[in-house]
Amino acid sequence: MTALAQRYFTDSFTITYDDITDGVYTEEEEAAADERCIGLVTDVGLVDDKSFNQASWQGAQEGAEAIGVDVSYIETQNSKDYAANIGLFAGAGCEIIVTVGFAMGEATGIAAAEYPDINFIGVDMWQGEALSNVAGLIFNEDRAGFLAGALAASMSSTGIVGQVLGTNLVPPVQAFGNGFDRGARYINPDIEILKTYHPGAIEVAFGDPEWGATTSRQAMDQGADVIFAAGGSTGNGGLMEVAAAATAGESVFCIGVDIDQWYSVPEAKPCLITSAEKHLVQGVSTLVVMAAAGELPSGNYYGTVGLAPYHDFDSVIPDDVKATIDEIAAALNDGSMETGYSFGDE
Structure with a gap:
């Protein structure tokens, strides 16, 4: 364990300092090492969730490499630790702190006011009132879902x-x-959609692969032959259940979320025709570089969205379907088409 990690490690979280060399530092040397760093704090959940957290962490790593500083993460174990975990990186002198997940919005805003000289990047955090040192990285998820x-x-x-x-x-x-829902009904107004949200609190809703698998199986038993699974490890469980069914000979497809899950969840390859992507890696890394240059945009910063490649299913998807998807994507991007979604519709 590094000297810096020893100073701040507690049982309430997992912390890694991948790029700081092990060894003994004088106080002056530690301060110099601490001064140039980036910290990332996850919501309750693991950084290697093969989806949202993992992509945000990869973006932080790429941004850190681009500007030549160290980067580390803390995996929050309990929501009550949000502020404390952010404070650990602030106390270590990190100039940029990335907080990941909607639920961390309040803690991020409070920390930004307490540490005005630190730049904060809040992933999936809508900024109602802009703070000069906070960029909320948000996405038009309705477009990717459509x-x-x-x-x-x-x-x-x-x-x-x-x-x-x-x-x-x-x-x-x-x-x-x-x-x-809206995208499916745009193609087929009579389509039946079996939609199930996890019934638990935020702390458990994204880390329940067993529920995801069971819910996917129930949908398939009711005739669903394409399943969209969106919910961290919960969704991953859903994807793998559909993949198992496809491997067993059922004619079923699945769609992943957040990143191209062809690579992050290879177990889903037997069914995975695409993923509804939020370009998190690009968004986080771009904001890190902007922050380091003194150009952090305050308020909301929109990242881009889209569908991942079709990979092995490219030849399975008819050309006219591909053309239709391309036309919809272009219309959504240039503003000539709207999904019609407003928050609170659910």
Whole structure:
């Protein structure tokens, strides 16, 4: 364990300092090492969730490499520790702190006011009142969901599709889910959509792969032949259940979320036709570089969204379906088409 980690480590979280060399520092040397660093704090959940947290962490790493500083993360174990975990990086002298997840919004705002000389990047955090040292990285998840729904409806043979989602207490999850509904019905107004949100609190809704698997199985048993799974490890469990069914000979497809899960959840490859992506890596790394240059945009900063490549299913998806998806994506991007989603529709 490094000297810096020893100074701040407690049982309430996991902390790693990958790029700080092990050894003994004088106080002066420690201060110099601490001064140039980036810290990332997750919401309750693991950094290697193969989805949202993992992509945010990768973006922080790429941004840190671009500006030549050390980067570390803390995995929050309990929501009561948000402020303390942010404070650890502030106390270590980190110039940029990335906080990940809607639920950390309040703690991030309070910390930004307490530490005005630190730049904060809040991933999935809408900024109602702009603070000069906070950029809220947000996305039009409804657009990505719309594209996923349009593809799902186009590929469904039964006329029934399913959604396995994290809690609807989180606005981006609502946006994904509602956007999917609208995209599916844009293609087939009569399509049946089996949509299920996790019934638990935020602390558990994204870390329940067993529930995700069970819910996917229930949807397939009711005739759904395309499943959109969006909800961290919960969604990953849903994807893997559909993949197991596809491997067993069922004619079913699945769609991942947040990043291209072809790579992050290879177990889903037997069914994974695409993923509804938020370009988190690009968004976080871009804001890190901007912050280091003294150009952090205050308020809300929109990252881009889209569908991941079709990979092994490219030849399975008809050309006319691909063309339709491309046309919808272009129209959403240039503003000539709107999903119609507003927060609170769910």
